[in-house]
Amino acid sequence: MKDQKTDSDLNQPNSAAICSSKSETTNSKRGVKSPRKNKYAQLREAKGDGRKKPPKIKKTEIPALDLHPTADDYTIGHGWGFAVSVVIISAPEVFQKRNQKLFGDIEGVEIYFDDIIVAEYDEDSHDAIMSKVLERAGSLNIKFNPDKLQYRVSEVKYVGQIISKSGVKPDPDHIKAIVAMPTPKSKTEVRRLLGMVNFLSRFIPNVSNVTAPLREIIHEIVEFNRGKEQELSFVNIKELLAKAPILKVFCASDEIIIQCDSSKDGLGSCLIQKGQPVSFVSRCLTNREKNYAQIEKELLAIVFSFEKHHNFVYGRKVAIQSDHKPLTAIVKKPMHKISSRMQRIILKLLKYDFEINYVPGNQMFIADTLSRAFPVNETVRDDPEMLNIVHTVSK
Numbered sequence: 309m310k311d312q313k314t315d316s317d318l319n320q321p322n323s324a325a326i327c328s329s330k331s332e333t334t335n336s337k338r339g340v341k342s343p344r345k346n347k348y349a350q351l352r353e354a355k356g357d358g359r360k361k362p363p364k365i366k367k368t369e370i371p372a373l374d375l376h377p378t379a380d381d382y383t384i385g386h387g388w389g390f391a392v393s394v395v396i397i398s399a400p401e402v403f404q405k406r407n408q409k410l411f412g413d414i415e416g417v418e419i420y421f422d423d424i425i426v427a428e429y430d431e432d433s434h435d436a437i438m439s440k441v442l443e444r445a446g447s448l449n450i451k452f453n454p455d456k457l458q459y460r461v462s463e464v465k466y467v468g469q470i471i472s473k474s475g476v477k478p479d480p481d482h483i484k485a486i487v488a489m490p491t492p493k494s495k496t497e498v499r500r501l502l503g504m505v506n507f508l509s510r511f512i513p514n515v516s517n518v519t520a521p522l523r524e525i526i527h528e529i530v531e532f533n534r535g536k537e538q539e540l541s542f543v544n545i546k547e548l549l550a551k552a553p554i555l556k557v558f559c560a561s562d563e564i565i566i567q568c569d570s571s572k573d574g575l576g577s578c579l580i581q582k583g584q585p586v587s588f589v590s591r592c593l594t595n596r597e598k599n600y601a602q603i604e605k606e607l608l609a610i611v612f613s614f615e616k617h618h619n620f621v622y623g624r625k626v627a628i629q630s631d632h633k634p635l636t637a638i639v640k641k642p643m644h645k646i647s648s649r650m651q652r653i654i655l656k657l658l659k660y661d662f663e664i665n666y667v668p669g670n671q672m673f674i675a676d677t678l679s680r681a682f683p684v685n686e687t688v689r690d691d692p693e694m695l696n697i698v699h700t701v702s703k
Contacts, residue, residue: 556585
């Protein structure tokens with residue numbers, strides 16, 4: 309069983325790959341030591357972070373690495389590949405160590421796993437560094453992906469943040485779920501929103517004054533009547549939730565917690581560090597996904613969370629919080645003992661290092677709210693990988 313496809317090949321629509329279960333692969337037996345990861349803070353503190361002049365940034369990707377012949381345990385037998393597989397959790401660290409060795413000695417260059425960032429205060433200095441990088445790559449027969457090149461830009465979306473001469477700010481995609489949140493239409497929806505606000509209240513100045521108009525209409529003896537004061541209160545809450553000091557700038561050294569949940573119609577997730585949100589994401593379910601079993605929807609919420617927060621979580625240990633207790637056991641089962649649909653969902657998680665922790669639903673304030681208050685005008689397409697399956701083999 310040999311597969312020479314690289315990650316770039318696997319991104320093509322007509323490609324196929326052989327994957328093995330996270331619980332069955334020999335990840336723990338690879339003998340790969342985890343080298344020191346380049347802290348995200350180092351990218352912000354690099355010489356060309358743009359505090360005086362706009363940074364000049366190049367972002368690219370390094371091809372797959374060769375492997376020593378090492379067997380993996382598949383349901384249909386043993387096999388080995390020529391290149392680093394997507395199921396190897398230590399792959400990000402391997403790329404970091406290898407690329408740091410190849411390019412890390414060039415002044416003005418920072419390595420983040422398989423990406424290179426070049427930053428300087430002026431174009432001449434920037435181009436000189438670029439020339440060194442290209443010469444080094446040429447001598448090592450390394451090819452860059454031109455589609456991922458960003459050259460001489462003053463602002464770049466990098467590692468889930470926007471880096472510019474003004475510093476670091478959140479990616480607008482990570483607050484879209486809050487900005488596009490529909491107005492509550494019932495007392496239940498208002499209570500749910502206030503529960504999330506109360507959870508974050510220590511970061512919101514004068515929170516009681518902001519939420520007062522909404523609290524007035526949730527009492528049992530009061531008829532639900534949403535007036536101008538309530539509309540203004542809701543708008544103010546969204547504005548407060550989508551900016552500092554509530555929204556935290558991601559820090560690679562802090563523990564990463566992802567809270568995710570699925571309702572009957574939507575998915576919601578929030579990345580949290582030190583009790584403070586870093587990113588909010590949500591979406592509606594497609595008509596096909598609405599027919600999934602609840603455990604499949606909850607697992608889909610985890611996949612959605614990882615895909616949206618990939619730049620934050622790839623290569624790092626993540627704690628998942630879910631109110632669906634069976635998930636803690638299902639992800640540890642051998643692949644051939646779960647349904648084919650769940651196999652396909654779990655295959656998307658193999659490249660991530662995570663642990664699922666059960667949290668009661670009444671404590672999932674943010675994810676629960678987002679999964680029920682998703683953008684209603686957003687078009688979501690079915691995942692092609694979930695519609696087609698070539699072949700499955702079971703013992």
